Amino acid sequence: MTVADHTVVGDVGFAAWKSSNAFEDVYLEPxxxxxxxxAFSVFAAETTSDVHIAEREGRVIGWAARDxxxxxxxDLxxxxxHQRRGVGRTLILHLLDIIADxxxxLARIQTHASNAAAVSLYERCGFTIVWQGKEFSKSMGVELEKVHLEKLPG
Incomplete structure (x- = not known):
């Protein structure tokens, strides 16, 4: 991934986050x-993990990481x-293969509890909710209702 890709990764992540209806108004303060x-703008440059990119026609349309x-x-x-077109599923299955290899x-993932689209996607990929509760989000600086999901890889 090039330095220019770092910015694109941040832009895609932030756009996806902003488009989610999972966050209550209180979390959307300026x-x-x-x-x-x-947090999105610096993630790709600062992470020590691999960032896996989905591209279409040379354009970054999604990404996932194991940070x-x-x-x-x-991250997904x-x-x-490009949502609801199999991009997220492809990225998850790719990372599940790596985790199994x-x-x-066990493979783990978590999300905001009210992010129904993400929870549904993870469950379709074989994950099961194993915990739900309040957790502090470092990137948002607030407590969120989260779910943790697990899956046996393979």
């Missing part, structure tokens, strides 16, 4: 939005214009 925008634990998909973001007995 200072929260600016914290999230900043942190090697059995955890930390798809350009709003590395011998991890």
């Amino acid at each position: 200072q929260v939005i600016e914290r999230v925008r900043r 942190g634990a090697p059995d955890c998909i930390s 973001w798809v350009d709003p214009a 590395e011998g991890h007995p």
Whole structure:
């Protein structure tokens, strides 16, 4: 991934986050939005993990990462214009293959509890909700209602 791709990755992630209807109005205050925008703008350049990109016609339309634990998909973001077209599923299945190939007995992912589209996608990919509760979001600087999901790889 080039330095120019870092900006595109941040732009795609932020656009996907903004387009989600998962966040209550209280989380959409200008200072929260600016914290999230900043987190996306630096993610690709600062992460120590691989960022896996989905492209169409040479344009980045989605990305996923395992930032942190090697059995955890930390990020999945798809350009709003390309959502519900299999991009997210393809990225998840790609990372599940890597997680299985590395011998991890479990794959994990998490999202905002009210992000019904994401939860549904993860469940269609074989994940099951194993926990729901409040968790502090570093990027947003607020507590969120989250769900953690797990799947046996393979």
